[in-house]
Amino acid sequence: MMRRTRLATLGMWIASLVACVLVITHTRFVSDLSAFLPQAPNARQQMLVEQLRDGIIARLVMVGIEGADATERARLSRDLAASLRANPAFIGVQNGEAAVLARDQAYFFDNRYLLNADVTPQRFTTEGLREAIGASLDALSGDAGLMLKRLLARDPTGETVGLLEQFAGDSQPRSLEGVWAARDGSRALLLIQTAAAGSDTDAQAAAIANIRSAFDQLPDRQADARLVMSGAGVFSVSSRNTIESEISRLALAGTLLVVCLLLAVYRSPRLLILGLLPVASGALVGIAAVSLGFGHVHGLTLAFGTTLIGESVDYSIYLFIQRAGGRDPRNFWRIIGLGVLTSIAGFAALLFSGFPGLAQLGLYSISGLVAAALVTRFVLPLLMPQQIALRDLSGISGFLQNLFKHAHRLRLPLAIVLIAAAGLLWSRGDSIWSRELSSLSPVSKADQDLDHALRADMGAPDMRYMVAFTAKEQETALQGAEKLGAALQTLIAQNVIGGFSSPAFVLPSQEAQEARRMALPEEAILKNNLGAALQGMPLKAERLSGFLTDVERTRARAPLARADLNGTSSSLLVDSLLVKRANDYLVLLPLRATGSGPQSELIDTARVDQLLAGSGVAGATVIDLLEESTSLYAGYLHEAQQLAIWGGLIIIVLMLFALRSLPRALRITAPLVCAVLCVAALLALGGRQMTILHLVGLLLVMAVGSNYALFFDSGAQEGGTDAERRQTLVSLVVANLTTVSSFGLLGFSQVSVLSAFGTTVGPGAFLALIFSAILARKQNHAHTD
Numbered sequence: 001m002m003r004r005t006r007l008a009t010l011g012m013w014i015a016s017l018v019a020c021v022l023v024i025t026h027t028r029f030v031s032d033l034s035a036f037l038p039q040a041p042n043a044r045q046q047m048l049v050e051q052l053r054d055g056i057i058a059r060l061v062m063v064g065i066e067g068a069d070a071t072e073r074a075r076l077s078r079d080l081a082a083s084l085r086a087n088p089a090f091i092g093v094q095n096g097e098a099a100v101l102a103r104d105q106a107y108f109f110d111n112r113y114l115l116n117a118d119v120t121p122q123r124f125t126t127e128g129l130r131e132a133i134g135a136s137l138d139a140l141s142g143d144a145g146l147m148l149k150r151l152l153a154r155d156p157t158g159e160t161v162g163l164l165e166q167f168a169g170d171s172q173p174r175s176l177e178g179v180w181a182a183r184d185g186s187r188a189l190l191l192i193q194t195a196a197a198g199s200d201t202d203a204q205a206a207a208i209a210n211i212r213s214a215f216d217q218l219p220d221r222q223a224d225a226r227l228v229m230s231g232a233g234v235f236s237v238s239s240r241n242t243i244e245s246e247i248s249r250l251a252l253a254g255t256l257l258v259v260c261l262l263l264a265v266y267r268s269p270r271l272l273i274l275g276l277l278p279v280a281s282g283a284l285v286g287i288a289a290v291s292l293g294f295g296h297v298h299g300l301t302l303a304f305g306t307t308l309i310g311e312s313v314d315y316s317i318y319l320f321i322q323r324a325g326g327r328d329p330r331n332f333w334r335i336i337g338l339g340v341l342t343s344i345a346g347f348a349a350l351l352f353s354g355f356p357g358l359a360q361l362g363l364y365s366i367s368g369l370v371a372a373a374l375v376t377r378f379v380l381p382l383l384m385p386q387q388i389a390l391r392d393l394s395g396i397s398g399f400l401q402n403l404f405k406h407a408h409r410l411r412l413p414l415a416i417v418l419i420a421a422a423g424l425l426w427s428r429g430d431s432i433w434s435r436e437l438s439s440l441s442p443v444s445k446a447d448q449d450l451d452h453a454l455r456a457d458m459g460a461p462d463m464r465y466m467v468a469f470t471a472k473e474q475e476t477a478l479q480g481a482e483k484l485g486a487a488l489q490t491l492i493a494q495n496v497i498g499g500f501s502s503p504a505f506v507l508p509s510q511e512a513q514e515a516r517r518m519a520l521p522e523e524a525i526l527k528n529n530l531g532a533a534l535q536g537m538p539l540k541a542e543r544l545s546g547f548l549t550d551v552e553r554t555r556a557r558a559p560l561a562r563a564d565l566n567g568t569s570s571s572l573l574v575d576s577l578l579v580k581r582a583n584d585y586l587v588l589l590p591l592r593a594t595g596s597g598p599q600s601e602l603i604d605t606a607r608v609d610q611l612l613a614g615s616g617v618a619g620a621t622v623i624d625l626l627e628e629s630t631s632l633y634a635g636y637l638h639e640a641q642q643l644a645i646w647g648g649l650i651i652i653v654l655m656l657f658a659l660r661s662l663p664r665a666l667r668i669t670a671p672l673v674c675a676v677l678c679v680a681a682l683l684a685l686g687g688r689q690m691t692i693l694h695l696v697g698l699l700l701v702m703a704v705g706s707n708y709a710l711f712f713d714s715g716a717q718e719g720g721t722d723a724e725r726r727q728t729l730v731s732l733v734v735a736n737l738t739t740v741s742s743f744g745l746l747g748f749s750q751v752s753v754l755s756a757f758g759t760t761v762g763p764g765a766f767l768a769l770i771f772s773a774i775l776a777r778k779q780n781h782a783h784t785d
Contacts, residue, residue, distance in 0.1 A: 006382050013379050017281060020288040027291040030201075030298055057576070058198020058232040062454040063211065064187040067224040073188035074177035076218055076225060081190060083214040089207045092193035094569050096173060096180035103568050107506075109151070111564075112159035113554040115508060117482075119516040123157065124526060124551075129533035132157035137537065154546035156539070163505075172459050182457040187228070189457055193572055194233060201240050204233035230451040235443050239751075243299045246749050251302070257741045258313055265734055266320065274384055275316040278372035281379075282312045286368030290360050301360045311343065311704060311742075312372030314735035319376060320384070321731040333377060338658045339707035340373045342651045346703025349647040350696060354636045357753070358696065400729040407773040414774055418674055421681035432680070433637060434689035435630055444750070465591040465603045467500070467612065469620040470584045474562075477578060477585040478509035480617040484589060487615045496607050498592040503578040506570040513559040523552045591622070633692075640692045644699045651702055659713075668709040671771035672702040679764045693753055697760030704739060704761065705768025708732055712776035736769045 065073045065080070081095045094100060113119050122128045136158040140148055151160055173180040173189055180189040192211065196203030208229065215227045262272050290297050315336060347369070350362025425432060443451075467484055471477035481504040491497045504512070521529065527548055531541050565571040579586040591608070593601050608622040651672075655665035676698045683690055711732055743765060746758025 009378055009382060013281070013375065017284055020284040023288040023291050024284065027287065028296040029302075030296050058236075059194045059196070061192040061194065061208065061211065061229055061231040061233055062451070062458060063190040063192060064182070064228040064454055064457075065190075065215075065225060066187045066228060067226050068222045070177050070181070070185060070188075072222055072225065073181075074179045076215070076221060077179040077188040077190060079218050080211075080215055083218075084192060084211065087210055087214070089195055089203075089210055090192055091195045092572050092575075093190065094180075094192075094572065095188070095190040096175055096178075098178055100567070100569060104570065107565070107568050107570065108163050109155070109160055111554075111560055112155065112163060113520060113551065114513045114516055114560055115506065116159045116162050116516070117485075117508075117512075118162055119159065119519050121519045121521075124519065124521050124529060126529045126532040129157065129529055130537075133533060133537065133539065136161075137539065152539075153543050154550055156544055156547055173457060180458075182453075187457070189454070191458060191572070193575070198232055198236070201236050205237045205240070208234060208237055228450060228454075230447065230454050235447065235451075238447070239443070240299075242750050246751055246754065247299055247302050250745055250749065250754070254742045254745050257745070258738050261734070261737055261741070262313070262317075265317075271320055271384070274380055275313055275320065277380065277383075278316055278375040279312050281375045282368035282370075282372035285371035286364040289367035290364050293363050294356070294360055298357050298360055301357070301364050311739050312369055313738050314707065315373055315376035316380060317735045317738070318731045319380060321734065334658075335710045336373065336377075336707070338654065339710055340369060341654050341658075342706040343369055343703040345650040345654060346647055346699050348650075349640075349643040349699055352639075352643055353692075353696075354639060355692070358692075396730060398726065400733060401726050404729060404773045404776075407770075408776070410774045414674065414771065418677060421677045424681045424684055425677070428684050432684045432690055434691050435634055435637070464626050465497075465593070465605070465608075465622065465624055467589040467591065467608070467620060467622050469587050469617055470581075471587060472584050474578070474580075474585055475509055475511070477587045478504050478507065479511055480620070481578075481587050481589060482509060482512055483617050484612070484615055484620060487611050488589070488591075491608065491611060495594055495596075497603055498594040500592060501573070501577065501590045503574045503587065505573075507560060507562060507565065507574050507578070510559050517555060517557075517559075520551050520555045522555075523548055526551055637692055637695070640695045644695050647699045648702055651706060655706075664713060667775065667777070668706065668713050669702075671709050671775050672705045672768055674771045674775075675701050675705055675764045675767040678767055679760055682763065683759070688759075691752075691756060693756035694760050697757045698764065700757070700761050701764030701768060704743075704765050705772070708736065708769045709772040709776075712772045732769065736765060740766045 063080075065076050067073075068076070077095045078097055081093045081097065084090050084093045108115065120128075123132060133156045136148055136152060136156055139158070139161070140152075148158065148161060174183055174185070175181065176185050176188075180191075181187065182189060194204060194207045196207060198204065211229065212227060215221075259272065259276075262275055263269075266272055266275070287297055287302070290301055318336060344366050347362045347365040350358045350365070353359050353362070467488070469480055469484075471480055481502045485500070485502050485504060488497065488500050492499060508516075520526075527541075530544060530548070534541055562571075562574065565574055577588045577590075579588070591603055593603050595601070603622075603624075605622045605624055612620045612622060652665060652669055655668055656662060659665055659668070679698060679701060680690065680694075683694065711728055740762050743758055744762030746754040747762055749755045749758060
């Protein structure tokens with residue numbers, strides 16, 4: 001009968017592992033950081049997250065060519081741009097060279113009567129022409145005089161200058177040797193738009209590789225010329241590469257640490273292999289559970305799985321070391337079971353996180369730990385030898401017993417440390433928490449500095465404030481942009497805003513174009529009105545024949561479409577502000593602050609919203625991206641704080657239910673609370689602001705550390721021989737070392753998500769063990785042989 005039960009148990013275990021492997025072979029693994037962007041709770045924040053994940057900004061690559069001299073950098077810029085324009089992976093390459101500038105100028109000049117909102121029937125009457133031409137003649141002595149003089153014969157009414165005034169305030173990169181350059185002239189600049197979506201990390205990686213390859217293949221390139229790149233796609237690819245590298249590095253380092261530690265204790269390859277069976281089983285079950293629950297597995301989930309090695313191997317350590325010491329394992333399964341439940345309570349808080357990646361970590365850890373505990377409880381006893389011969393641990397166990405026997409003497413110093421930690425945290429207040437969504441970014445400071453420098457050199461506009469709305473069709477979207485543009489002009493006149501950008505500036509709606517085309521009079525009428533308007537002016541009608549021809553040509557031409565912008569820098573403006581989505585168009589109108597006054601960089605969004613309410617454009621709203629991102633993160637931080645509180649309360653309730661004693665439950669949770677306070681104070685003392693991830697890490701300290709407090713309390717309550725207590729201490733210390741080492745490794749990770757857990761749980765688990773010994777009842781050490 002026992003043989004049949006044994007075979008059934010082993011058969012179920014093997015069948016479960018085979019099922020997990022089958023699920024994993026069909027699992028999709030991802031490594032981008034989109035899983036760690038929060039799910040936004042409202043429309044404004046959802047718009048922000050969408051733009052971060054897959055907006056036009058996510059498709060832009062800023063490129064700098066450094067080294068060599070200015071002439072060589074300009075040549076390389078032109079050659080690289082020509083190569084990339086022939087590559088279908090890129091739909092826009094701008095570097096400020098003369099050919100593109102000429103196309104831009106030609107687009108605005110040739111289509112000036114369709115683009116300018118001032119084109120009305122009144123403008124081409126005798127009075128309107130006299131006023132417009134008079135204004136152009138007066139402006140000849142101003143800053144734009146040279147351009148006006150060159151255009152006057154064909155554009156006497158100043159339509160081109162009027163168009164350019166719409167972009168007043170938009171800074172442009174410096175031009176050096178005929179191409180864009182940094183402000184200090186140290187690098188040539190290119191702005192590249194990829195065809196692939198920003199969320200398609202594989203395509204972004206291929207595009208970046210294409211840019212590097214094209215640069216490396218440029219002929220006669222000087223050896224010191226080099227390429228630098230930045231942008232959302234570059235960060236995404238770099239983060240993915242970092243994550244994949246971290247997975248391999250941490251998994252290997254964590255496994256080697258645990259293996260070396262266990263071999264030093266077990267001195268038996270067989271026990272080592274048996275001890276790793278729960279770990280392997282838990283990892284397979286965890287990956288399969290996440291795959292079934294989410295449809296894919298994030299790379300960071302696998303990297304976090306290295307910590308599962310440290311905790312799940314604890315169960316076999318307790319089993320082997322205490323069995324070797326002659327203790328019946330049945331005496332401590334109840335403790336381990338309660339420890340598993342508290343760990344589940346801690347990790348369960350992650351399941352409710354607004355960050356999908358954290359929810360994956362929670363499911364992976366819960367399912368993995370349960371699987372590891374079940375394998376340790378029911379499978380390992382069937383495979384392990386009856387007699388376990390470990391190395392002689394009596395010296396170590398005796399040392400640990402003497403050390404922990406006097407631990408209670410440190411209660412007063414511990415109380416002083418706790419008072420100091422609580423005082424430090426109280427004095428820092430909310431400043432211990434980071435309120436910025438960017439605090440989760442894995443991008444290095446050097447890469448961030450390069451990004452800021454390139455953006456400043458590009459003259460990239462401040463995208464903090466923008467008006468946004470959605471429309472079903474492109475035509476409706478452009479009409480809405482025009483209505484809002486007319487309303488925003490009022491705010492410019494009132495000095496509420498300094499200006500704005502709109503896709504309708506370069507691609508008016510069909511309706512507006514038709515109205516402007518119909519405003520142009522027939523050639524005979526225009527000629528008549530022009531002759532009358534020029535009476536008394538120092539300008540002869542014969543010089544303006546080109547003006548008459550251009551107006552007539554515009555009257556006969558078809559309306560402008562998006563395709564007419566191809567090859568111009570304005571195409572990027574339209575694509576970034578008129579965003580085609582699955583079911584609609586998202587229209588964005590960035591606002592510029594006035595730049596004057598005590599709060600020159602701020603915009604009164606209440607005034608803007610009040611104006612938008614009467615604009616006639618449904619759903620139009622103004623968004624402060626800084627405020628929204630801060631509010632978004634603050635909301636999830638508050639959510640995480642509540643989840644952590646609930647997780648801690650669940651752990652206490654579990655203790656009460658299992659121990660049936662409030663004093664014991666409080667005594668067990670006391671060292672965990674002390675560890676949490678000290679870790680938080682150490683982070684604050686080190687100048688490191690805590691994020692959601694640190695908060696979750698503190699909850700995990702309570703979950704992981706509960707095992708140590710439970711064992712110390714059990715020893716005090718149940719007594720046992722001196723040898724059994726010594727073996728228990730050895731198993732606790734070895735188990736703690738595996739947990740601290742595996743979690744501690746994460747602290748050295750370059751990925752903030754992992755580093756936060758490592759710097760929190762690693763020290764926290766160690767302190768939980770020490771504080772459990774200090775606060776344990778003295779009876780735990782009272783018995784002697």
